[in-house]
Amino acid sequence: MSVDEATVKRIAKLARIAISDEEAHHYTPELNNILGWIEQLGEVDTSGVEPMTAVIPNKLRLREDEVTDGGIRDQVLANAPQAEHGFFTVPKVIE
């Protein structure tokens, strides 16, 4: 499988990374090079093999459903590029 410039632009859009036509042009052979290399995995016979999801067997723990955190609004907002009235602020999304 290989990607063309249109696909590269679509991937960048999905990843929310703005790229110019020139960058798409530059990325295309680079990504194809990497994708071509990782495609060698296709030659491995994996029939009957379960995909690995956890490297060390470890049961997910459950805890009591109780509040263990909170009351730190100002700390949460402290690093925001823009915060007003106790909220994160973003450009208008609804006209």
Added chain:
Amino acid sequence: MADITDLGVAGLRDGFRSGAFSAREAAEAFSAKVSRAKALNAFLVETPDHALGQADAADRARAAGEEPKPLAGVPLGIKDLFATRGVATTAASHILEGFTPPYESTVTQNLWNAGAGMLGKLNMDQFAMGSSNETSYFGNVISPWRRKDGSNAPLAPGGSSGGSSAAVAARLCPGATGTDTGGSIRQPAAFTGISGIKPTYGRCSRWGTIAFASSLDQAGPMAQDVRDCAILLEAMAGFDPKDATSLQLDVPRWEANLSSDMKGKRVGVPVEYRVDNMPEEIEALWRKGVEWMRGAGAEIVEVSLPHTKYALPAYYIIAPAEASSNLARYDGVRYGLRDLPDGAGLQDMYAATRADGFGPEVKRRIMIGTYVLSAGFYDAYYTQAQKVRALIARDFEQAWEKCDVLLTPTAPSAAFALGEKSADPIAMYLNDVFTVPSSLVGLPAMSVPGGLDKQGLPLGLQIIGKALDEQSVLNAGLAIEERADFKARPEAWW
């Protein structure tokens, strides 16, 4: 007394306890060295006040007759991937510039609880993505080592924990934290002639460590020798309810149980770790390592890990896939950079912020990860990679029927010059060919220095162990350390 900054973790701890010097003397000596070593670019932030504060607390406790904490008197360097309360934390990226965490990572909190202090935050590959420290937004770290050919070409300290490796090798700190996703502790340790261990996945909490690939990321120490690594790892590790993958196990007493006697141990030598174009010097060092193991009483067995060649391509699907998901959080809303072009809407703001904030290698990996997870390709890439990962795990399981630890080179070359591999991503990725397989399976693995190449640059040997058996890894490392008798140090030019 000799220079206090020549001491390692054990030397500082024991010297402080015996009253040979105060913790403040140690913290001041290291802080002074850090501030004079700007040419290495190893530190992004210097925090002498933190180191001195912890030192003064240790001195006061000693004066009051209290039992000293395990790391009292020991100042450390901290990789900038660990969130440190009130101290800028960027993962060496532009997108996190200006971020000051209001919380402390579990690993660093554990170290402070043990009495250690922080000399500063260490440079690294951006978001831990790289093998040479060349992807940092804040400039390359320069290795303190130089080739003997007189060219003075600046060399890579390895990556991604390149600030950590350079700082320990240059004796700016007796030890440092690192993180390892595909070799980021072991390869830089090998390049700079120091030791470093990645413990079993789950030993060290990932809470407060900026995420790259969550199923692989694991913290570990980098230090002058094996004993120092054991001491630091004991302080860093431990169960943490805030990390769902943290192992609910007691921390073993690795230091107290160190032993270089390998009698009754079987050391496996994997035939597939002989790669094309590997320098003969590395082959020779590997053979020497085998002899050292035999000399320590071990039985040597040849083993096969048939899926080794597929580990790297599997890693370069899994790690970018997880990264593309983890790094979705950098959106210009909650922390870090925001790029808001005139009249831009929310979607444009996301895209502009991420285009401006992420470096080229990070973008490359996010795009690869986005692609392999996208509709129609998920099974062909991601599921297949996870199946191959299961086969790699099976290879190791079968090897453990024949041996207790594996011995391999750490990296297929000595340190390369900065710029030498940065134009070709795959050439750079191949540097991790020996470290990635154990990462994919979560096994403990460490690098110890074995010798120098013709250019006078360090070469490392890697020991890989069974899950949770850090002790055997450390012990085999100690056996090599005692026999290699590696004393070389870079001559100070910085």
